[in-house]
Amino acid sequence: MPYTFEPEEKHAKAYSELPISVKSAEIVCRVIRKKPLKRAKRLLADLGTKKRSLGGKYYSGAVESIGMLLQSCEKNAEFLGLDNERLMVHASAHEGMRARRRRRKSTFGNMLKRAKVELMLIEKGKSDKVPMEKIKEQMKEAKKEKSGAE
Template sequence: MYSQQIKGRVAKASSHNLRISVKNAKIVCKQIRGLDIYKAKKFLEDILNKRRSINGRYYTKTTKEILRILKSAEKNAEFKNLELENTYIAYIAPSDGVHMYRLRHKRTIGRKLKTAHLGIVLKEREKRRMEEKHNEKEKQSKETEKEMEELPKRQEDKDNTEEVSEKNR
């Protein structure tokens, strides 16, 4: 079901033969891929409540199914003792499901029903990376503070050199 093998602490959830279009599922999945769980859930709930749209459309049927599977993946992550604040959607992708035909009276084939398979993988962010990012921000703030402190000193040095050069003339 999953086209990628993701290493590390992960939680998975999948569903087969959902009554949604693969095309619409790809559009919605692209919007939430890489987001934290809570941000993704809020985004999908806003679409369901029609507070937000994707390209002017709401995709309610697709969004409802994706939200259901995302909640299942969240429960799996909770069961595996992953920190939910640090988990994000590492992989989410729909794929074609079985095509079913609805029979019609006095027609040979009928109407084609589209189904899709959907897989979600949640991954916990590594603490080292988060700490490194935090440390980098602290270093940058310290460097800017030092530069701000040195700025008046540089101005004084420039003034002193100008005075010396004027005396030498």
């Protein structure tokens, strides 16, 4: 499955189909999205130890699974040589493959929960790109030199 988007900055990815409900995965991902890595890890730890809640719920299964995936993504970022201080979390959850727990003969089983969760750690901060103001100043200087030469 392709990722939902490809960031222009340096990034590390982790993706998994987890046995958690899609609704709880979406809620937890929405909370940690666009947060620095340290803050997201602290938030997940607080939810896991039940120091903090999200609307009165702790989402312990989703928090545990997403926390393991975040650790994996952090190791990927470390291997790629990204700066831990400048990493921002992008998290999203989607509906996974449907499976049915089977029963004997004519009785039907129930559906198993699956959620596709993707995490990206994107390195933000000072980029190698030249600011637009500098480019405009250089263009003005070039025009002045060109008009001055004539």
